[in-house]
Amino acid sequence: MKWDEVLVNAREALRGICHLCPICDMKACAGKVPGIGGIDTGGSAKNNYEALREIKFRMKAIHGVDKPDIGVELFGQKLALPVIGAAVAGARVNFSGRIEEKEFAKAQLEGALDAGTIAMIGDGPGDLYENTIDALTEVGKGIVIIKPRKLDEIIRRIRIAEEAGALAVGIDVDAAGLVNMRKSGEYVGPISCKVLEEICSKTALPVIVKGIMTEEEAVAAYNAGAGAIVVSNHGGRVLDDLPGTVSVLPKIASKIKDRCVVLADGGVRSGSDVLKFLALGARAVLVGRPVVWGAFGGGRDGVRLLYEKLADELSVAMILTSCQSIAEASTDLLAL
Ligand SMILES: Cc1cc2nc3c(=O)[nH]c(=O)nc-3n(C[C@H](O)[C@H](O)[C@H](O)COP(=O)(O)O)c2cc1C
Incomplete structure (x- = not known):
């Protein structure tokens, strides 16, 4: 199977949910939450796309970099590419419900491992967590992101994640107002620094704080003991009119990246998008909606093909900016 075939299959399987537009600028799916889009006007998701377009490269082609090393180390794992x-x-x-939660989570986890990287799985109302954890138990390796529930419930879920083989656990703190959780009668809310400290002190696993958009909160997460932060606006799904993540990344990264792992996501669709995030201070990036296309269009293999495509594109972008390794990615690659 080729990536193009995965896209053809996914377009059919996701009919009425995602158009798989030739350019994923988040316009056609604006307001589709629940669904695949961004919340309300879709502004935050569109800003992720547009902020990436603003950033330009400085192309270089007279040099000796013909085989860049795109590997990176994260949470004690050597990854084949800086994309999870x-x-x-x-x-x-x-x-x-066109795919079962467990089957979907398995495709995400297995496709990532097949490509030499790792995936996160999520939490949600009802039996969602049971399903994603079942998938992790069967696959054996992955990262678990838990909703910002009450402290006791977070700790209970962390223990389950530890037993299932999680490499790291995280909280998507930006899900504090999530409507589908509240409608299901399950608490979510803001996490205080004190609660975050408690969480970090109660597990030996690295704790990831996902949903950081300001320097202050990055520092607060680090001070509470977080091992990593994800600069993210949740793919534009939680609050309208947030800036594109790549535009807030440089200030956050310059403040914290020597002390804490900085990850980022929002609008990554190609290897050159990945390189922009790395150049602006991320150690690695997360990819969201394209994984949905991979899973719907080709299951585990579709997900693997996505990572392979991103790896190939990232290598080309590194050759054409004379960047030998991920550690060397800096603003020198960009025309700022
Ligand atoms: C359908 C959908 C479901 C999501 N579910 C979760 C979730 O359970 N937990 C979480 O932390 N983020 C969740 N996210 C956000 C992603 O983890 C990620 O931050 C975002 O999709 C990145 O942007 P991208 O899709 O443009 O790559 C979800 C995103 C989408 C599109």
Whole structure:
């Protein structure tokens, strides 16, 4: 199977949910939450796309970099590429149940491992967590992102994740106002620094704080003991009119990246998008909606093909900016 065939299959399987537009600028799916889009006007998701377009490269072709090293180390794992699967969950509400939650999570986890990387899985109302954890138990390796529930419930879920083989656990703190959780009668809310400290002190796993958009919160997460942050606006799904993540990344990264792993996501669709995030300070990036295309269009193999495509494109972008390794990616690659 080729990536183009995956896209053809996915377009059919996701009919009425995602158009798989030739350019994924988040316009056609604006307001589709639940669904695959961005919330309300879709402004935050569109800003992710547009902020990436603003950033331009300085092309270089007279040099000796012909085989860049795109490997990176994260959470004690050597990854083949600096791209990991974002937590994308809620198959029942977001994809009208066209795929079972467990099957979907398995495709995300296995496709990532097949490509030499790792994926996150998510949490949500009802039996969603049970399903994603079942998938992790069967696959054996992945990262678990838990909703910002009450402290005791977060700790209970962390223990389950530890037993299932999680390499790291995280909280998507930006899900504090999530409507589908509240409608299901399950608490979500803001996490205080004190609660975050408690969480970090109660597990030996690295704790990831996902949904950081300001320097202050990056520093607060680090001070509370977080091992990593994800600069993210949740793919534009939680609050309208947030800036594109790549535009807030440089200030956050310059403040914290020597002390704490900085990850980022939002609008990554190609290897050159990946390189822009790395150049602006991310150690690695997360990819969300394209994993949905991979899983719907080709299951585990479709997801693997996505990572292979991104790896090939990233290598080309690094050759044409004379960047030998991920550690060397800096603003020198960009025409700022
Ligand atoms: C359908 C859907 C479901 C999502 N579910 C979760 C989730 O359960 N937990 C979470 O932390 N983020 C969730 N996200 C956000 C992603 O993890 C990620 O931050 C975002 O999709 C990245 O942007 P991108 O899709 O443009 O790559 C979800 C995103 C989508 C599109």
